[in-house]
Structure formats: C-alpha cells, structure tokens
Amino acid sequence: MPFGVIQNARKVFPAQDLGRGALEDLVALDDASFTFEEGEVVSLLGPSGCGKTTLLRIVAGLMPYTSGRVSVGGHEVQGPYGDYGFVFQAPSLMPWRHVLDNVLYPMEVLGRNDAKARERARELLDIVGLSGFEKVRPHQLSGGMQQRVSLCRALIHAPRLLLMDEPFGALDELTRMEMNDLLLRIRKETGASILFVTHSISEAVYLADKVLVFSRRPARVALELPVTLPNPRNQEIRFSHEFADIERRASEALGIVTGHSTPERSTEAAR
C-alpha cells in the first residue's frame, strides 16, 4: 500500500457554517484521489481557492473530511497525529522566543525537549545556514531567514511527512531557488515525503517527483504529471527542453496556454 492514500476525498462546508446569507453548501473537494510513496515529493498546483490548503489540512488531520478515505503511513487520518511537519506561507514564529526555542517548540509539546533535541535543532539550523543566530529573535531576521527557522521547526521531530503550503511564496526569486535546493537536500537527508503547494509552475516542477494539477473548485486531480528529470537536481536543469516540456504540460492543464501554444492567460490560475 502506498505511504499516503487520498481516495475520493470530498469536503463540504455546510451553508450554515458559512455565515448569514449563504444558501448553498460550499464543496471544496470532490472526488480528489492520489497516492504518494515514502520519500516522494509531490507538488500541488491549482487555481486560487480551488481547495489545496483544505486538502493539506485534511491530510494533517486538522480538518475532518466529509467522505472518502485519507490514510498516511497505513493509518486512517482521523485527527492530528503529530508525525508531520507543517510549513505555512507566513513563518508564524513566536516573536518572544529566540530562534532555538522556536525550533524546539514542537519538542516541548511532545515532552521531548532534551539535550538530544537541542543538538538536532542546532544541526538543522546549521544545515539551513543559520548557525550563530540561535539566540536572535524572529524580528531581527529577514523573511527568508524566518522561513528557514520555520522549516527547522517543522523538521525537529523527524516527521515522515512534510506538508508545505506556499512556503516560499513571499520570497524573492534568488532566495526561493536557494530554498528549493535546501529543501531537496533536506529531503535527501531525512527521507520524508513532501506535499508542496505552490503557485509557481517552475518551482513545482523543479522540486517534485510528480506534479498534481487540480481543477477549479471543487478540486479534483485534473492531471498527474510524473517529473522524469534526473536527480540530484541543480538550477541548470531549469533550462533543459525536458523541464520546459513538463512546465508546458502543467500550464496547459491549468489553462494558461492551450495545446497549440496560444498564450491565453487565465489570471486566476496564473496568480
């Protein structure tokens, strides 16, 4: 059985929960199905509002699903289970804690904040290039540095699954590319599976073993695209024909270009 199974997942937000005036239920996911293996990186692309964050939250057990089946590591997801790290678009660090204590927070919650945890936290901070910043407060760091701290925090308890929701969306392109390479290194080191939501087609292709393109809401998988690029990757690969070809197929599935290379833009999909 695959490590992660999302089968016919459906999520309906009932009208009565949507505030006054909402007459119809909101169907966020409908019949979304895909699987992923241990250590696999899967990029999730799709129009704004289609249901990607909802899907990640469901996989994390942070939100119940209406019907279908969702399992991770052979266990049905029925609530938060701890064996994942979640990285959000905004770093969401605790401003009153210094960097090291932010990274160690999950270990505090798990009651495992021991010397070994502190050693691993320092090691992770070193991997992401933040050695020497352990005692600095978040506001003294750049956005990219804060996001690297968030990544360490998501990895500190050695989860087998990393859920990332547009984690590098707010970064400049150069920092973003560095973060992409960093993530691939971390993936190699930890062997964790990664579900990575992004609006950047190029980032989706660069990182992934497979790209899933979701339809407009209600989200379902419109295209599953294996990324047959060689590993390990480096930035040169972005200029290869094969890379461009995979980007084009993802763009077609998003409706940004047609199959006949007409540059017809869909503003929502291209956000």
Ligand SMILES: Nc1ncnc2c1ncn2[C@@H]1O[C@H](COP(=O)(O)OP(=O)(O)OP(=O)(O)O)[C@@H](O)[C@H]1O
């Ligand atoms: N807690 C909630 N209650 C009601 N509706 C919700 C809730 N969370 C999300 N939705 C709705 O579900 C739909 C999908 O939202 P979601 O945040 O999953 O989209 P998304 O694909 O992540 O979009 P974006 O790319 O803009 O982040 C939207 O119409 C949104 O309004």
Ligand SMILES: [Mg+2]
């Ligand atoms: Mg989202």
